Amino acid sequence: MGSTRKSDKKFIAVRGDLLQKVIEISNRRGKTVYGFVNEIFEQAIKADELDATLPEILEKYVFTETLRKAGAVMVTLDLINYCVDRLMENHSEDLLKKWYESGVWYGRYLSAKFEKPLEALAKTLNMYFWEISEVRLSNSNGKTSIKIIAPSQKQEHTELLAKFVEGVVNSLNYKVERKEFWRGIIILELVKRMMPPDLESELESL
Amino acid sequence: MNRKLLAVRADIAEKLVEIAKKKNVTLFSLVSEALEQMVKAEARGENLKKIVENHLALTAAREAGFTLIPESLWVALVEKARGEEGSMAAVWREAGEWLGHYFKTVEPEASPVSLAERLIRGILWSLSEFSISTGKDGSLTVKCVGFRCPKSYTRLLSSFIQGLMDALGYKIKSGEIARGIILMKFEKAREGES
Numbered sequence: 436m437g438s439t440r441k442s443d444k445k446f447i448a449v450r451g452d453l454l455q456k457v458i459e460i461s462n463r464r465g466k467t468v469y470g471f472v473n474e475i476f477e478q479a480i481k482a483d484e485l486d487a488t489l490p491e492i493l494e495k496y497v498f499t500e501t502l503r504k505a506g507a508v509m510v511t512l513d514l515i516n517y518c519v520d521r522l523m524e525n526h527s528e529d530l531l532k533k534w535y536e537s538g539v540w541y542g543r544y545l546s547a548k549f550e551k552p553l554e555a556l557a558k559t560l561n562m563y564f565w566e567i568s569e570v571r572l573s574n575s576n577g578k579t580s581i582k583i584i585a586p587s588q589k590q591e592h593t594e595l596l597a598k599f600v601e602g603v604v605n606s607l608n609y610k611v612e613r614k615e616f617w618r619g620i621i622i623l624e625l626v627k628r629m630m631p632p633d634l635e636s637e638l639e640s641l
Numbered sequence: 642m643n644r645k646l647l648a649v650r651a652d653i654a655e656k657l658v659e660i661a662k663k664k665n666v667t668l669f670s671l672v673s674e675a676l677e678q679m680v681k682a683e684a685r686g687e688n689l690k691k692i693v694e695n696h697l698a699l700t701a702a703r704e705a706g707f708t709l710i711p712e713s714l715w716v717a718l719v720e721k722a723r724g725e726e727g728s729m730a731a732v733w734r735e736a737g738e739w740l741g742h743y744f745k746t747v748e749p750e751a752s753p754v755s756l757a758e759r760l761i762r763g764i765l766w767s768l769s770e771f772s773i774s775t776g777k778d779g780s781l782t783v784k785c786v787g788f789r790c791p792k793s794y795t796r797l798l799s800s801f802i803q804g805l806m807d808a809l810g811y812k813i814k815s816g817e818i819a820r821g822i823i824l825m826k827f828e829k830a831r832e833g834e835s
Contacts, residue, residue: 443650443651443652444648444649444650444651445648445649445650445651445654445655446646446647446648446649447646447647447649447654447657447668447669447672448644448645448646448647448668448669448672449644449645449646449647449669449672449673449676450643450644450645450673450676451643451644451645452643453673453676453677453680454645454647454676456676456680457647457676457679460679460680460683468647469648469649472647472648472649472676473649473650473653474689474690475675475676475679475689476649476653476654476657476672476675477653477690478675478679478689478690478693479657479660479671479674479675480653480656480657480660481693481697482693482696483660483663485693485696485697485700487696488674489674489675489678489689489693490674490678492678492692492693492696493678493681493682493692495696495699496687496692496695496696497685499695499699499709502709503766505711506711506712506713507709507710507711507712507766508709508710508711508712508715508765508766508767509702509707509708509709509764509765509766510707510708510709510710510715511705511706511707511708511732511733511736512706512707512708513706513732514729514732514733514797515708515710515715515718517722517725517728517729517732518718518719518721518722518725518729519718521722521725522718522721522722526721529721530717530718533713533714533717534714537711537713537714540711540713541711562709563709563710563711564708564709564710565703565707565708565709566708
């Protein structure tokens with residue numbers, strides 16, 4: 436008693452404008468409206484089972500797509516740790532340079548893709564480096580600070596990550612005024628540059 | 642606001658009512674949110690179902706210990722760590738196996754081919770081309786192309802695929818690996834073989 440079969444139907448109220456869109460899209464796809472809406476609502480149920488909401492999943496998707504298009508790849512953390520640990524002994528300068536360069540490129544990519552690239556950095560950073568548990572971006576008195584927390588990270592990895600972020604912010608036209616890092620914690624204080632870095636260093640040398 | 646009635650499968654409607662109650666929102670707002678997200682996804686040329694599947698694959702990859710890294714950095718690391726391919730390949734194989742077992746557990750009704758396809762497309766982002774086809778004898782052929790992958794990295798990707806297929810009940814029959822190209826044939830493993 437009271438059990439529903441898959442063929443049973445119920446009516447639910449929806450916004451008229453959204454229903455119109457549903458009809459248009461289902462027609463375009465050659466599906467029935469009934470089949471199409473069931474498919475959509477099944478995804479909402481699946482999202483709930485994954486302990487998420489559809490807007491959260493869509494937002495994450497947009498950011499991971501940004502990263503994928505920026506040339507991110509998925510690799511096991513064990514392997515990165517293994518390689519970094521071995522290479523930092525003899526090639527630390529090389530690696531730090533590579534991380535910095537990669538950050539510069541990513542910063543350029545973010546400024547081409549987003550209106551607020553620094554905020555996009557804060558949002559994408561813990562998707563890029565999954566061991567990051569928190570990224571805090573704050574502004575006060577014309578200064579911007581970024582705090583990054585990655586509790587399980589090793590010292591060498593934090594150093595590389597700091598270099599990467601430095602590359603990003605430099606290419607976003609910020610000057611790093613203060614930089615501190617300890618194992619798993621990075622704090623950068625930034626000031627917006629008034630002129631390009633090369634011109635600024637020329638002026639400073641005068 | 643203009644409201645209209647929409648017919649939905651009764652079991653789905655009941656589940657939505659439950660979720661709305663749990664989240665303390667109205668059914669109307671929950672349903673509007675789902676439809677809005679579908680419209681947004683469509684506007685991006687995407688499909689909501691694929692996006693949710695992709696989310697599941699990424700969440701599982703994260704649980705399996707994967708992380709994202711700029712490809713240029715990863716290739717530089719692999720190239721510099723030459724001579725360590727054996728132990729690195731074992732880690733990739735294990736990761737593939739873990740994901741295969743994980744998805745077999747959470748989606749027992751999905752076929753090995755659809756799971757392999759979703760996981761390889763969803764996780765191995767370095768591949769520009771990928772296909773999996775079933776032969777008349779039930780064997781599976783996996784073809785992958787990743788133009789920017791050096792040979793050492795291509796080998797790691799093939800180890801991942803081998804581990805994944807192993808977990809999905811297939812053993813390798815033949816394989817060809819060249820820089821950026823993987824061509825592997827798998828056959829169904831007999832009981833206790835995989």
